[in-house]
Amino acid sequence: MRAVNGEEDRQGCSGADEHGRSAETLLPIRVEAAGVLVDLHFGPGLELLSREIAHLWRHLIVPARSGEPALRRSYRQGPAGAGAGDVPVPEGPEGSYVVSGDVTRQLIDHLAGSSLLLHAGAVDVDRIGVVLLLGPSGAGKSTATARLGRRGRYLTDELTVLDPRAFTVSGYPKPISLMAPLGAGPKRDLPLPEAGLEPALRAEAPAHVVLVDRIRPNADRAAGEEGLFRVPLALALPAVVEQTSALWRVPGGLATLARLVDRCGGLLVARYHEAEVLPDLLADPPPAVAEHWERVVPPAACRPPGLGEFAVTPFRDALLLDDLALILSDGRLLSVSSVAALVWQLLAVGGPMGFAEIRSSAVEALGHHPRADVILEGALRELVRVEAAESGGGVTWVDELRASSAGPA
Known part of the structure; x- marks a missing residue:
């Protein structure tokens, strides 16, 4: 040895x-x-x-x-x-x-913080390129990585390490971890030659980011058909964020992830019964999609909200997509939509505001609405409830909400 x-x-x-x-x-x-x-x-x-x-x-x-x-x-x-x-x-x-x-x-x-870390398998396949395979535990990621890796070079089945600028891959071709047949025991590691895999220590930026969705045996027709499908960015980013580690420690982490997905033409979902079909599916992927998004950079310093004012809570990175705001803070991703997304953007860009100023800015952006006060209060309630925004006090319903959250003395 x-x-x-x-x-x-x-x-x-x-x-x-x-x-x-x-x-x-x-x-x-x-x-x-x-x-x-x-x-x-x-x-x-x-x-x-x-x-x-x-x-x-x-x-x-x-x-x-x-x-x-x-x-x-x-x-x-x-x-x-x-x-x-x-x-x-x-x-x-x-x-x-x-x-x-x-x-x-x-x-x-x-x-953490220096690399983009994904809980994903990665393989480099001739005429297909580098493929990242994501999915929750038990989704069949390691099996899919092993099957696809036999057509090329194996980079990892567990932790994909990417440069956050160029997206080049640093290989971590550890022994592949597979479940015992029919779930007869815990996972065990297999030598790469036994799995038919050739290791690689580095690779170019990914060509495809794929969320594996293996169709379980005896699944009913509602489970859908086999195929490869593009997913809108508003759905793709939350799914990919779930498979990251310490994304909030990467400068501009959410925007970095969006650039990766964009570079690959959008997130793919692979639905299949057996992983052997993956090479054929990836050889003919659906057309790439490009979606507009805008980054909201966290302010260097935030003035706390004064009496009667609202402000965003501290965040690490955020993206605006149509009428959706995705907000990354330490350890979690928040998603707010519609008027709440607009109000959050106003506060993130403009700083703390009172209700009258929020109303004026919202009406300027959306136009007058006879129920504007009710709609805006509902949006602020939602932002405070999910802790995307906070109040400096002096707002009756916020004070009531705080009291109910604190419980009996």
């Missing part, structure tokens, strides 16, 4: 643990994952797991002279809670899956 020192066989010193069992001091395994050097340390009793990891990750192992590692992880046998700082690993075939999951989480923490 190639270890951190470049030798073919793992070296160690023998001894005994507190139970009198033979123990081996294992050399760390150093891997380069998405351009990040990671040292993996295994404690006594994890000799077999260490060898398995060296086998599964061998295409990413680098020698010690490659530089100082950015991350160090230590694994041990035993229950959670013992051995502060070490990661407990259960006995059984799922041990390698626990290690790969831990490495993935550490990479997310390390790269």
Whole structure:
């Protein structure tokens, strides 16, 4: 096994643990994952797991002279809670899956804010290009990535790392994680050759962003037909944001995501019974679509609302699409529409305003309406309810809302 020192066989010193069992001091395994050097340390009793990891990750192992590692992880046998700082690993075939999951989480923490991070598979396929495959857990992402990856080069099945400017991909071709047949056990990691996959460490910007929507067995006709469909940006962005990590830490993160989707001609939804049809579907995608959107840049400093005024709550990035506002704050995405979207835009651009000023600006934008006061109050209520806006007090219904939210004294 190639270890951190470049030798073919793992070296160690023998001894005994507190139970009198033979123990081996294992050399760390150093891997380069998405351009990040990671040292993996295994404690006594994890000799077999260490060898398995060296086998599964061998295409990413680098020698010690490659530089100082950015991350160090230590694994041990035993229950959670013992051995502060070490990661407990259960006995059984799922041990390698626990290690790969831990490495993935550490990479997310390390790269958050400097890279665009998607919970997505990525493959580079000849005559199709780089394809990102997104979907919630259990949607069949890893299976789709494996099937499509056999037609090209495998970049990752779990964490896609993109440059937020050029959208080039830093490969993280970890062992592919698949469920046991018929759900007979936990996920386990497979060596790439066993899955028929060729790893790649980098790739050009994606040609397609695809949300996988596998049709379950015995689904009724309401589930729809197989095919590849474009999704409007107003629906696409919330679906993609759900599959990101720490997007709010990327400067202009929401606009960056919109540029990625635009560059690919819009988000695709792939509906299929079996993943084998994906190459044929992607070989003939529907026409690209382009939609207008406008970014709202967060102000450098916000004046808090005074008595009788309203203001937007702090946000990281926002987009306006037709009559919809998508607002990204720390850890969540808000969507407000119609008049509420317009009022939010007025407050975001113009700063805190009282009701009379909001009414004047809204009428200028939309024209007079006999029920303008009622409509605008409803819009402000919605913005305050979802915490997209706040009041400085002195507004009867806001004070009542605060009192009801606080509950009995």
